[in-house]
Amino acid sequence: MQCLHDQDALIPRPRGTLPKVCAVALAAITIGGIMFLSPERVFGWVAMVILIMTLGPLLHGLCLLAEEVLYHSNTRYRGAGLLSHVMPACGLGGRTLLAAGLAGLLLYLAGQPLPHKEHFQILLPLASVLYALFKALGVLGPSEVEVSDICEGRKMNVAHGLAWSFYVGYLRLVLPRLEDSIATFCSTHQASRSSWGRGTRKLLILIPLNTNISHKLEDEDDNFRFYDNLPDNVIDRAGVRERVYKHSVYRVLDEHGKAHECVVEYATPLLTLYSMSQESSAGFGEPERRQQVLLFYRTLQDILEHSLECRNRFKLVLLSDEHEDDPHFLSKVILRHLQQQETEEFCLTPPPQQEVAHPFRTTSSAPPSAPPMSGDWHRPEPLSREPTLMFSLERPQPLKGPVENTDHYHGTT
Template identity: 80%
Template sequence: MRRLRDQDALIPRPRGTLPKVCAVALAAMAIGGVMFLSPERLFGWVAMVILILTLGPLLHGLCLLAEEMLNHSKTRYRGRWLLSHVLPACGFGGKTLLAAGLAGLLLYLAGPPLPHEEQCWKLLLLTSALYALFKSLGVLGPSEVEVSDICEGRKMNVAHGLAWSFYLGYLQLVLPRLEDSITAFCDTHKAFWGRGSRKLLILIPLNANISHKLEEEDDNIHFYDNLPNNEINRAGVRGRVYKHSVYRVLDEHGKNHECVVEYATPLLTLYSMSQESSAGFGEPERRQQVLLFYRTLQEILEHSLECRNRYTLILLNDEHEDDPHLLSKALLRHLQQQEREEFCLTPPTQQEMRNPFAGPSSAPPSAPRMNGDRRLHEPMSREPTLMFSLEKPQPLKEAVEDSDHYWGQI
């Protein structure tokens, strides 16, 4: 399903590899400049710089290792092996150790880039020690962009946990039963669903401020009734009840559009966290988490076979809060888009159903009827029926011997 353009303009895309490309370009230009100025000591300078850049994190890792081994080896690592858990957690990874070893070997083979060897070792030791100091003090700490990239890449944000909880604890359970619930609702209420949507419309406001009654937020929306309850045994609760509410949305022509609408309940948690000072969760962080919640939930549902084509995520922008019919307009916009994207198959007429073989006698029943140069195609699909021929059965044609004729032509 195509997404609306106004929603795409708000959703942040995952960060790409442009920083890596820029870093490679800068490194290539720097190496090219050194090669042009002093090509005879290029390998020595490269080895020296790599050794400094790797020894600094290793010295900082020693400082972290002292803290972890003395105060957290039992509580955080439960006494697990030093080499397999504590050392990698402190930064002593295989890549860092391998780069430092290769840089030391290259420096030994290429020779020191400075005139005096003592100057190289002084620079190496002093730079690495100061790096560990500044790193521990937070001067060389990661930027907000780096922290955000790490959290998004490793799914460590609050929004990721809420999105997965909303899917696994609710949507995965109720969406496969939604179609049957709507059918049972139409049978019991003798209601014609009409132009309504048979999907669950999930509202996600950017400000995370949720109204518990939609009709109080927009007078073009009216509560109709609840769908039949779904009772599911869940986490020790026998027959836990899950329900959905049906609403009627009035358009500008006064026509009703029935739909099942509800807010994404995890947004209540985000809003409550932003109201608590101890949570350290302000309004800008809340807005960012709402957008990440929308993107994460969309990615989860797009890969879910149980929920496919049974939902619609609606992101509500809070820039037009003064509009009293903002919610109904958003719902109608998505309902109309859904109607345009779905192909409606025209049912066969009553005459075709009474006499499906009516038509010119020369045309077979399956052939389309002709009207001048225009073809009147039959419906694209219809209920399967048994087709009986009214003609008498004809005898099978006797075999004709033609072997002599065949051999005569050879």
Template identity: 80%
Template sequence: MFKGAEIKEEENRGQKKSLYSGSQQHTMQSLKDHDALIPRPRGTLPKVCAVALAAVTTGGTALLSPERLFGWVAMVILILTLGPLLHGLCLFAEEMIYHSHTRYQGRGLLSHVLPACGLGGKTLLATGLAGLLLYLAGHPLPHKGQCWKLLVLASALYALFKSLGVLGPSEVEVSDICEGRKMNVAHGLAWSFYLGYLRLVLPCLESSIAAFRATHQASRASWGRDSRKLLILVPLNANIAHKLEEEDDNISFYDNLPNSEIDRAGVRGRVYKHSVYSVSDEHGKAHECVVEYATPLLTLYSMSQESSAGFGEPERRQQVLLFYRTLLEILEHSLDCRNRYRLILLNDEHEDDPHFLSKAILRNLQQQEKEEFCLTPPPHQEMVHPLARAPGARAPDARAPDARAGNGDWHQPEPEPEPMSREPTLMFSLEKPQPLREPVENTYQ
């Protein structure tokens, strides 16, 4: 009798571990797919390469001409800093003559206008130190006049080429600056979407769904655990259909959630609403969920259609990925929105599949039902002595110690429901809760 219960429990535990392992593999594969699409923030590899290149060249110069090393280094630094200073003076002339009042509103010359033109303290300090070092080290060229002629000519030509765009920043540098300073279109749209919409409606979403389910009794069975979140669709091509059923005939509009009214920007009782859709799987079973596209993507798509915006398809795709990454980072750190949303990135490589959208939605719905987000091993289930539930068995004395408590195999039973009759703490299953042990016929009684 004991052996049959132990075998049954081991089988249940093996099924749980198998489900846990399969869900974990599915989660890791999904993360790898997203990592292959979403660009990561740029790192410090260019700086490391520049430092290594400068160290190698400086070391080579020290080996070839050690007596003139400091003079050469000082002259090169002076050329590299005098050029930006002259170019900054050219920019300063434009700003002071035409834009000092409109762009700077009469703010201080030293505190705002000069740094904006590149005439900051770091550049001035580097130029002064380089000039001092050159004076102390002596002139590295045979004739003293050649050194100053080279400095003046190189600096003037640098300012010219910089103004003509020959020495302008590359696309990678511009992208790095915009991403580092949060100046991209995607950053603004993501923050606007969060502050102006998601942060207002997501805290009320659970109560709206509860009210909806109370008035729609027939749909209760089709609401899963993850269906109580807002599914936000982010297509890479930013092409959004206003009706989901036009994209996939396995999706049909069901009803709207109760409206949420919030006083906003002088509008009393501004209405925010969500739509409930019924998504059918391959077996025809309906799954209801609250799903919508990320509205700011309409702006990105419209900008790419306007020639005056200078926003082509490659830039649009890059901005969509940055929008997804930025919005995900914002929502992950938001206490108001945590566990109330799910972002779904739609790859446009599967547009030939007429049911790609419904499959993507169902995959995300089922993922929450079957997987365990914690990547640690599943918790050890407590084992109850079989005689504790045997028919006609005497209830154990709570004061008496358990005979096998020392080896950790058995625990004292508690007057609680069956061990598997309530939902486990970390693991979720689509199956109905079942007891660990089924009734076993005892032929020896």
């Protein structure tokens, strides 16, 4: 289980609402302090500050609007309406206009909040104009956290696109056919039939944080042995007749030399992330690449868990880059996942034990499914076949009423 805890510690969680809660708390404390010190002017001061903070974005939005209308109205907006598309894209949305209008109305109803009216007349336009200037120069631009939050919330990251492309263009096509492919493979490879447990009939998808992908797993870890390919999945796709999708079966050797067969492969979209980090024009360095790998893992996990076609047919394996000095790190991780799947999915509780009374150990009327009468008779044998449903062919009988069957025994003393 340590492996799963390590993955949980690496995967970034979606950002929550703590900044909003802190902002509301600070605003409430500040407004409460102003009401305590000067209750007659609190509404005027609050209205003036809101008006300044909304007029600045409105002025900056007008500057953006001039660029969009003059040069990009046809190419970026395809002639869409000015009010419905262009103005909201420039920050001139209904919420900002409504906040500015309500602040102006509240300021008008509150009267003069400042001792000298000329102070307010200078402060309001100056603060708004300086805000628009600093915003245009990037001084008040969004922080990296804000940009990341926007991109994650609106699914605009590179990782989101790659994860959805990997799912729609590949996993959704092959995972529903995986179990049948493994069954066909076992029927043609008699020697490997016993090594395929229920937990291993999944596609292991490797996601290394450093995007270091070997095209042959045996080149990365000599405990891997390429065995064979599963039967090809032939699908007509995007104008290509009989496009072939295939999976490779590997034998992984444990510390005792025993081979464990599984279907394992790397997530191919990580090659795109690695290539982007090697191109200076992409503006995609190593820190950004690592962050995108983690988002790719989280997004793909969420997509596959909500997919009825792919659920319980995959296993994402996140590989950290902290054990690169171990030549057998990859095989250890794979074996740990295989063992975990077998034990957690199918051996959470011991099989039901059939109680056998001691006086009937030597009788010949024991049912065929009873455990052997030996010294370790309490050990249940594994099921000899798959569980099946049994239906009764007898006609249903009517319900009977309650029958008094209490025996009254009058003894003598």
